[in-house]
Each structure stands twice: as structure tokens, then as C-alpha cells.
Amino acid sequence: MEAPYRRIVADIRRRIEDGSLRPGDRVPSARAITREWGVAIATATKAHAALRAAGLTVARPGTGTVVAGPARDAALNRDRIVAVAVAIADREGMAEVSMRRIAGALGVATMSLYRHVPGRDDLIVGMIDEALDGLPATTRRSGDWRAELDRCARALWAVFQRHPWLAPAMSLTRPQASPNALRLGEWMMGALGRTGLAVTDRLLVQVLLFSFVRGVASGLEPEAQAVRDTGLTDDEWMERQNEVFQRLAARHEVPHYEQLMRLDSDFEFDLRVLFEFGLARLLDGLAVLIERDITLK
Structure with missing residues (x-):
């Protein structure tokens, strides 16, 4: 049996489609729906919510619920x-x-x-x-490849933090045709211009550096969602799970984790710490590659 609110939505949709209700016209209020269709106010409210979710109506302050459409499409782009x-x-x-x-x-x-x-x-x-588009301008080069790549990685990390959804949305193997993503890649490869690395090696370095920052940043959106779902920060969640991990460690031979649990230091593990540690090690490795390339030449 069809839910009553769906029948109301279908009726109002038909009125919109046949022109009986035009863009900007008021649709029946919740109380009018209860009278016309003989339903409870909760059902009328649910029908209004479904109409808005379908993009058929909008709530206009001072007017009520009206039909959406071309009357408000003029400035749409x-x-x-x-x-x-x-x-x-x-x-x-x-x-x-x-x-x-x-x-x-x-x-x-x-x-x-x-x-x-x-x-x-x-x-x-x-x-x-x-x-x-939030990345800084990249026309000026410092001439220091390490400082330049460090600056680029940090700028990208900052963008990922502002937009936690961005890292998972960007494909590594099928990159999207974004002008600003192209500009980012050019910035990374341009930073290596004075090193003498072949352009193919510069591309690999660019992909590697992007992959590292994107990989760490991929944890930002699940972390943000977990906070929304639980109301707990990562530190608060870890505090609540401390006894669980201690019991788990007691049942298994994990001496390194036991040593970590005994530490009284202020060491904290989060994505920021991982980013800082990983970026430094990545740049250290590139320095060895670039030095070797110069020596061989």
C-alpha cells in the first residue's frame, strides 16, 4: 500500500507538471494538506520535506513553501x-x-x-x-628544490585540511582534467628544474610527492565523519579505548606496543605527526637520488 505522504507528493507534482502550480506559486500549507487529503499534520510535514528533497519546492521566508523553477534560475550558473x-x-x-x-x-x-x-x-x-584554487601562486621560484617541494607539499596539505573530502576525490591513476591540478603538477616538476633530473624522473617525483600527501590526507574525511557520528575527538576516543588495547596487548606477544604504552612522554600520534615525519624522510630520499644523478653526470 502506498504511503499517504507519497500520494500527496505525487498529486502536487502533477499540478506542477501540468502548470496548475507555476514557479513561485505557493503550494498547499501543512494545515491545508491535512484538510484536503485528510491526513495527520506529521504526514503533511513529511510530504513537504519530500517535495523539498526532490527539488520541486523551496521554503521562502515571509511567503511559505513555493514551487521552485525558472523564476529563481536566472542567476544560476x-x-x-x-x-x-x-x-x-x-x-x-x-x-x-x-x-x-x-x-x-x-x-x-x-x-x-x-x-x-x-x-x-x-x-x-x-x-x-x-x-x-586555494593554492598559492607559483610563478616565482626560489631555486632551492627541497624548500620548494616542502612549500608545495605543505600548501597541498593545507588545502586537503580545509577540504577533507578532496583527497579521496582525486584519482591517482585516472587524474581529473582540472586546470588547477595541472598547475599543481607543473609547480612540483618546475621545482626540480635546476637539479638536472630528466623530465620523466621529475614526473615520477611529482606523482610520488602528491601520492604521499594525498595518502595521509585520505584519513581526514573519515576522521571528520567519526567526530560527527560520535561527538568524540580522536584523543577522547583513544582514552576510552585504552583499556581495550591493554587487554588485547596482554593476550598477544607485542613487546613494541607494550613499550609504547609504558611511555610517559608527550608523544602523540595523529595525521599531522605522520605528515611531518613522512615528508622529511621523503625529501631526504630525493636528496640522495639527486646527488647520485649529479655525481653520475
Whole structure:
């Protein structure tokens, strides 16, 4: 049997499609729905929520719930759509980004978005490019390859921290056609220009450095989601799990973990610590490669 609220949604949708209700027109209020369809106020409220989720209506302060559509589409463009998508992803995670959700935030019909953004893949490319627009200008070179790569890695890390969804969204093997991602790669390879490394080696270094920063940053979104789900920071969660890990260690031969548990130092493990340690070791290794390359020449 069809849920009552779905029947109400279908009826109002038909009125919108046949022109009985036009963009900007008020739709029946929750109380009007209870009278017309003979349902409880909770059912009427659920119908309103479903209409908004479908991008068919928007709540307009001082007016009420009205039909979304061309009346509010005039200022709609790709940049606005992408900006709203980025804001949703930053606040709630990439899983919450959908055309319906974006349309609801913009107060337009869902289908109107597709005139500007053909599909989700194109939307993601736009989001990536928008997020990477926060990278600093790269036209000036210091001449110090290590300092330059360090600066580049830190700039990328900062962007990933501002946008926790970004690292998992960027593909390593099938890179998206983002102008700002191209600029990032050029910056990394350009930093190695005076080292004498072959351009193919510079590309490999660029991919390796990007992979390292992206890999560490891939933990940012799950961490943020865990905080939203549990209300606990990582430190608070670890404190609550301390006894669990101690019991686990007691049942297994793990002397290194036991030694760590006995430490009274202020050592803390988090993604920032891992980034700092890993970046330094990566650059140390590149220094050996570059020195060897110079020696061989």
C-alpha cells in the first residue's frame, strides 16, 4: 500500500507538471494538506520535506513553501552550483553531495542544474578545481628544490585540511582534467628544474610527492565523519579505548606496543605527526637520488 505522504507528493507534482502550480506559486500549507487529503499534520510535514528533497519546492521566508523553477534560475550558473557543492562537502562530507541537495540549497528545480553541470563526474572535477584554487601562486621560484617541494607539499596539505573530502576525490591513476591540478603538477616538476633530473624522473617525483600527501590526507574525511557520528575527538576516543588495547596487548606477544604504552612522554600520534615525519624522510630520499644523478653526470 502506498504511503499517504507519497500520494500527496505525487498529486502536487502533477499540478506542477501540468502548470496548475507555476514557479513561485505557493503550494498547499501543512494545515491545508491535512484538510484536503485528510491526513495527520506529521504526514503533511513529511510530504513537504519530500517535495523539498526532490527539488520541486523551496521554503521562502515571509511567503511559505513555493514551487521552485525558472523564476529563481536566472542567476544560476556552474560556479554557483560548484560552490554550493563544495560547501556541503566541507560541512557534511562528500556522501551528502547530490544534485537534489544542491538544488534545494539554491532554491531551484533539480533538473535545472543539468543545463550547467552535465553529471556527477563533471561536478566533481569542478569541485576539485575550486578547492585547488586555494593554492598559492607559483610563478616565482626560489631555486632551492627541497624548500620548494616542502612549500608545495605543505600548501597541498593545507588545502586537503580545509577540504577533507578532496583527497579521496582525486584519482591517482585516472587524474581529473582540472586546470588547477595541472598547475599543481607543473609547480612540483618546475621545482626540480635546476637539479638536472630528466623530465620523466621529475614526473615520477611529482606523482610520488602528491601520492604521499594525498595518502595521509585520505584519513581526514573519515576522521571528520567519526567526530560527527560520535561527538568524540580522536584523543577522547583513544582514552576510552585504552583499556581495550591493554587487554588485547596482554593476550598477544607485542613487546613494541607494550613499550609504547609504558611511555610517559608527550608523544602523540595523529595525521599531522605522520605528515611531518613522512615528508622529511621523503625529501631526504630525493636528496640522495639527486646527488647520485649529479655525481653520475
